[in-house]
Amino acid sequence: METAPRQAVCLHAQPGQEPELDRLARRYGLPTCAAQPSADWRLVLTPQRLQLEARCSRQGPVYVDFVGGALGHRRRFGGGRGQPLARAVGMQRGRSPRILDATAGLARDAFVLASLGSEVTLCERSPVLAALIGDGLRRALLDSEVAAIARRMTLQPTDAADWLAELAPEQRPEVIYLDPMYPAGKDTVLVKKEMQTLQRLLGPDRDSGRLFEIALATAVRRVVVKRPKRAAWLLGRRPSVSVESRKTRYDIYLCQPATPP
Template sequence: MITKFNILNKPINDLSGFDSKWIKAFARENDLELVESINDLSTDKAIFDFQNNKLFLHMLLDGESSSIHFDLDEGSVAYRAKSVSKSNELIARAIGCKSHYRPRVLDATAGMGRDSFIMAKLGCDVLMQERCEPIYLLLENALIRLFENQPELKKSLHLQKSNSIESFEQLEMIDVIYLDPMFPIRKKSALVKKEMRLFKKLAGEDLDADSLLTHALTANVKRVVVKRPKGAPLLKALKPSHEINSKNFRFDVYLA
């Protein structure tokens, strides 16, 4: 279990895109201890590191140094986002997009921000909430880089560091709550991608996912959508209004 989060201090002329003064301010703001070397990782200690404006988090995985960072403007999600449309994205059906209507969505389990990004590309306004501090920081950095290249998304993607269960009661101007809690990794863990294993070391297992759904269903919204891996049990064993199935996952849709 990782309990200590540090950040690598950089010399003034380092090419990371940030200087030592900036990193010290970032460390103060986010309660991170400064370290001078990346080599003192331990099972309970992870180290943040800026490289060319990207924020990485170094951790030990199976005794070896590994790192995680989030990208929305590169890789598979960026490719998918290029051709996003209401007809080719199941998530559009799940959240209730219509020809001339785009819901305002609360993504209550923001994670790497991929689903939020796709919903924003569909034209939705998305409020993202993430409770896990290191995941929040990695996502915040991915959004900063995304907005540099796609500034038009700034007005539709908003990130908050919070436990979403606490916000459901006071929700205003939100049509849909979207939930995608962590699901326990199955036995064949060697097959699970390294990125997912690192992510899971930070987020844990979201053992309160049932309660997330029951609280969401009391909110003043038109629908609650839950993304689940194929074959996963229903949250809280609650039957949805309908399901939308794909090869690897399904959406359970609860209409108000």
């Protein structure tokens, strides 16, 4: 169930990229710009990458880059297992939990977790975002330094609640990580430009409480909810403990081990 506003996005290819465009249209169920010329947003396939462009905005394109840019920098200099995100999911020396990132977005957090050794499943229900992640992973697999990290990341272009409902009990993730789109407001004035674009495209995730409940009932060890630092707890529920960074808070909900009958 997607409760965010659905904005029209069409797929456009630069010359020579048309066969790949058809493959993307089929895989993610997106229309081509020939079929939907009035869409406000375009996913443009260039010879280098797939990128999201707003028709009536001067803001630059949004794309997923696991090799260079901010994520490449964070991979090299990002603080390792001592960084708040790693501590929040319970990474310890020699132990990296299996993680479901149930709200993958642009997959930046998922990439950090995979670069620290975790196997990460990424659920993303927006076909546009899923297509961008898929393209970023495709390019990462071609890079000798990053390919091993990308192989630990498995994209599921679907709603996490539906995906979790299909899981066998022995496949339950140790950790479920949630970073739902937070309503734009005073807590989020400092959001990055890319996140502003996502907010315009997708709107807030109004059903995040339901996903949270499902996560709490499914995770083996913990559920981690990322929030702006001063935001209220999700569903008003007090976490077991929180980890803070400069602008962000990670609320950690430890799961009770099943008691034997």
